Amino acid sequence: MVPKALSRGPRSTPGWSLGRRFEGKEWQTISLPVAAGRGRPRDESREQAILDAALELLVEVGYDRMSMVAVAARARASKATIYRRWSCKDEMVVEALRRHGPADHVPADTGCLRDDMAAEVRLMINTVSGPDGALLVGVLRAASESPRLAAVIQANLLQRKVELGRCLLERAVRRGDLLAQTEPALLIEVILAMIFTRLLVTGEPLDEAFADHIVDDVVFPLLAGRSAPPTETSNT
Numbered sequence: 001m002v003p004k005a006l007s008r009g010p011r012s013t014p015g016w017s018l019g020r021r022f023e024g025k026e027w028q029t030i031s032l033p034v035a036a037g038r039g040r041p042r043d044e045s046r047e048q049a050i051l052d053a054a055l056e057l058l059v060e061v062g063y064d065r066m067s068m069v070a071v072a073a074r075a076r077a078s079k080a081t082i083y084r085r086w087s088c089k090d091e092m093v094v095e096a097l098r099r100h101g102p103a104d105h106v107p108a109d110t111g112c113l114r115d116d117m118a119a120e121v122r123l124m125i126n127t128v129s130g131p132d133g134a135l136l137v138g139v140l141r142a143a144s145e146s147p148r149l150a151a152v153i154q155a156n157l158l159q160r161k162v163e164l165g166r167c168l169l170e171r172a173v174r175r176g177d178l179l180a181q182t183e184p185a186l187l188i189e190v191i192l193a194m195i196f197t198r199l200l201v202t203g204e205p206l207d208e209a210f211a212d213h214i215v216d217d218v219v220f221p222l223l224a225g226r227s228a229p230p231t232e233t234s235n236t
Helices: 044-061 068-075 079-085 090-099 113-129 133-143 147-175 184-200 208-227
Strands: 018-024 024-031
Touching: 018 044, 044 068, 044 079, 044 133, 068 079, 068 090, 090 133, 090 147, 113 133, 113 147, 113 184, 113 208, 133 147, 133 184, 147 184, 184 208
Parallel strands: none
Antiparallel strands: 018 024
């Protein structure tokens, strides 16, 4: 089940990041749209309380019903304070997500592609099953109503998972676990689709057996089909 409550304050949950991405062997910072500061110097703790309130409302009422006025009331802040910092709720939510983003996550390196992939799948499952699951679902729903948020998620959150997958597959090719490099986008799309189907549709358990099923019955058959050398055809 999707958690109903979202605790306050920033949290480090590896696996779902906005604002940084893994390239090669190190993390690169991605610039996200942030409103220019103006007026009095910022009170960081007050600003964080407002952003926490925005995320709470996003989870509770959805992006469409969330408003700057409602955020002001939840955070016990004046509308003037909020509009001085953010001109619209898109800006506010993007900034809240940027601050709420997780610590840098380096892809698993167990020496075996199967175990590396299983570790990353379990991490995805643990993330959506944990305290941030409701926030993640709320953000994805909000993306359908806000092209700007959708662009941020596509460019940062989803692309980050693709880059982590690429790192695993490149490493596997160097070890000889795969015959050829495979583009990871399809694998990530399938993995996420399976996880969210259970989370939002069927309600079936997101457990160790499910993680093993994804890796052994879906990911590896896909890899076997997509990384195999082309079959020679006979002209006779």
